Amino acid sequence: MLELKSLKKAYHQGSQSIEIFENLNFHVKRGERVAIMGKSGSGKSTLLSLISGIIKPDEGDIFLNATAYKDLKESALNDFRATNIGFIFQNFHLVSYLNALENVMLPAKVCKVSNPKEKAIELLKSVGLGHRLDHLPSELSGGEKQRVAIARALIHNPKIILADEPSGNLDEETGNAVMDILFELIKKNNTTLILVTHSQEVANRCEKTYELVSGSLT
Ligand SMILES: Nc1ncnc2c1ncn2[C@@H]1O[C@H](COP(=O)(O)OP(=O)(O)O)[C@@H](O)[C@H]1O
Ligand SMILES: [Mg+2]
Numbered sequence: 001m002l003e004l005k006s007l008k009k010a011y012h013q014g015s016q017s018i019e020i021f022e023n024l025n026f027h028v029k030r031g032e033r034v035a036i037m038g039k040s041g042s043g044k045s046t047l048l049s050l051i052s053g054i055i056k057p058d059e060g061d062i063f064l065n066a067t068a069y070k071d072l073k074e075s076a077l078n079d080f081r082a083t084n085i086g087f088i089f090q091n092f093h094l095v096s097y098l099n100a101l102e103n104v105m106l107p108a109k110v111c112k113v114s115n116p117k118e119k120a121i122e123l124l125k126s127v128g129l130g131h132r133l134d135h136l137p138s139e140l141s142g143g144e145k146q147r148v149a150i151a152r153a154l155i156h157n158p159k160i161i162l163a164d165e166p167s168g169n170l171d172e173e174t175g176n177a178v179m180d181i182l183f184e185l186i187k188k189n190n191t192t193l194i195l196v197t198h199s200q201e202v203a204n205r206c207e208k209t210y211e212l213v214s215g216s217l218t
Contacts, residue, residue, distance in 0.1 A: 001030040001192060002051065002160065007060035009046060020046050021215045024060070030159075033186070033193040035203035038212030044196045047212065048162045051194065052085055053077045065159060082110045086153030086191075088163040088182070092145040094137040094152075100124060101133040104151045111156035123151035127181050143174035150182050160192040167202055179205060 007024040010017045020043040028034050038044050049055045050062065053069050062069045064084060072080055086107075087093075094103050101120055108116035124130055127147040137145055146166060153161055166182065167175030183205055186193050195206060203209045210217040 001065055002026075002028040002194075003061075003063040004051070005061045005063070007050065007057045007062070009043075009050060009055075009057050019215070021057070024215060024217065026210075026217050028160075028192060028194060031190045031192055032208065033183070033206040034195065035206040035209040036194065036196045036212060036217070037198065037200075037203055037209060042212045043215065044212055045164055048164055048194065048196060051160075052087070052162055053081050082107065083156065084159045086156070086158035086161045088146070088149050088153050088161065088166045090165040090168040092137070092142075092149045092169075094145055094148060096137055099134050099136055100129060100140065100148045103137070103148055104155055107152060107156045113156050116155065119155055120151065123155060124148070126185065127151050141174075142170050143178055146170060146178045147181060150178070150185065154185055154189065154191070157189065158191065160194065161186060163193065163195045165196050165198065167197065167199065175199070175202070 004024055004026040007021050009021045010019045036044050036047065046055070050057055053062070067080065069077060095106065098106070101124065104120040104124060105116045108120065113119060121130070121133065124133060127150055129144060129147055129151070132140060132144060140148065163182070167179055170178060179202055193206070195202070197203055
């Protein structure tokens with residue numbers, strides 16, 4: 001369902017150029033859960049940004065469900081991303097002035113989900129936060145914030161979830177509890193997952209683990 005073909009990507013800063021990928025090939029099947037490990041600075045977040053279409057490769061093609069990103073205009077790519085991809089970040093990225101329920105409903109507006117409020121409440125209940133609907137992010141613990149973010153990532157039934165070190169800011173016990181919830185929900189929905197993590201234990205929950213070394217996934 002996801003295919004990266006001969007990707008090349010470098011960052012340019014002044015006269016310096018940082019080569020991240022020279023010829024990256026990668027594919028992920030539908031419903032597969034894949035962990036990406038690798039040293040800090042190896043390009044894991046860059047890889048997720050390329051898959052999300054937020055940054056563009058210098059060369060090569062990305063296909064999600066046979067749609068080639070390079071064939072989409074900027075606005076079509078934005079719609080495509082909003083419809084097909086869900087994101088979970090290390091720092092939660094919740095909107096600080098919106099409560100838990102409003103945060104979860106945000107993607108539903110862009111993606112025209114039917115009955116967004118009912119669906120958001122149902123999801124918040126399924127992540128164990130049915131009693132925290134009105135709480136602002138500042139009134140939630142780290143683990144609770146990440147559970148809100150998981151509910152938000154799933155509200156529009158994305159084909160694929162991209163998670164960048166989702167338990168990286170949580171203590172081990174809280175992180176494991178949050179990962180239990182994430183894996184339970186994506187299994188139920190047969191959602192494809194690409195998960196960047198530094199934790200071998202978290203990676204072990206996935207069917208495949210890749211390590212990103214010198215621009216190659218092995
Ligand atoms: N926007 C950018 N401009 C220039 N260099 C960048 C940019 N983003 C990341 N880098 C550099 O690219 C390398 C890979 O970064 P990143 O993908 O964030 O790695 P990781 O997520 O594995 O820690 C790092 O050396 C980083 O400094
Ligand atoms: Mg990173």
